[in-house]
Amino acid sequence: MELDDTDRAILRILQEDARTPFSEIARRIDMSSATVHDRVGRMEDAGVIEGYHASVNPKAVGYGVSALVGLRVEQGREEDALERLREIEGVREIHLTTGEWDVILRVVAEDTDRLRDLMFDRVANMDGFSRSQTMIILGTDYETEGLPI
Amino acid sequence: MELDDTDRAILRILQEDARTPFSEIARRIDMSSATVHDRVGRMEDAGVIEGYHASVNPKAVGYGVSALVGLRVEQGREEDALERLREIEGVREIHLTTGEWDVILRVVAEDTDRLRDLMFDRVANMDGFSRSQTMIILGTDYETEGLPI
């Protein structure tokens, strides 16, 4: 789908605050709210907008620790290994990467003890991985909400 | 702020779809929508809910490549280095980590050429970093929307 400047302006606003009323978006981009409605609907249908999500403070729901985990996968075990990773609670993202690691996970845990349990009981001892490294996120200095559009 | 099971149920729904009408949430958790409204407002005020964001398909807006970038920061240059990283377009997250890297960035770029520009012109040659490694994300196998609540 081709996006014009109006679409991009709408996306910028919705990335920032997905609950901005269409009437307010319309006012800001100087169009009618029916147009905004129409364009948003088309971007949703086309998969440009993938969804709307509340972002929840991890600490408020008991997750004190985040980490990135690099993994080396044994040859031929990829499919199986990934499938088991997906089932582990606390695993939020699984990325296939170039460089030092084949897979990088992003995980959350209640505290460092639980993170250790997660890593040693469920990941490190899991068949199919030859090496792992846990990089605990001490703090997140910066995080944009969305892409530069 | 203390969260009870009702609050958590609301958070689960809003993480999944931030535009779910309060009336629909009320129906699902078997409460009135005024209650939902009240609880959501309090969770917003308390910072439990940090915001609502549309998630945009990166490819649809021209970002074909994502990467994780590990960086080593020279002693005493941390503040200054981080500040300059924040200003680079395409840098979406800056995490301070334990382990092999001091800082891990998450970046997006239009294509691998642009990623190379970003990395070599703007990051690798930047003062204050002694080593860097770019891990291109070949694909994301799995990504949860939000936390396990």
Next chain:
DNA sequence: GTTGAAAAAATATTGAG
């Protein structure tokens, strides 16, 4: 594609238990 206006639906507010 866009619009203004009407209809439908949702959210915000109020007052009381």
Next chain:
DNA sequence: CTCAATATTTTTTCAAC
């Protein structure tokens, strides 16, 4: 804290340009 009822605002639809 929760609710029902009401007031307000937003979303959605639609004929017309």
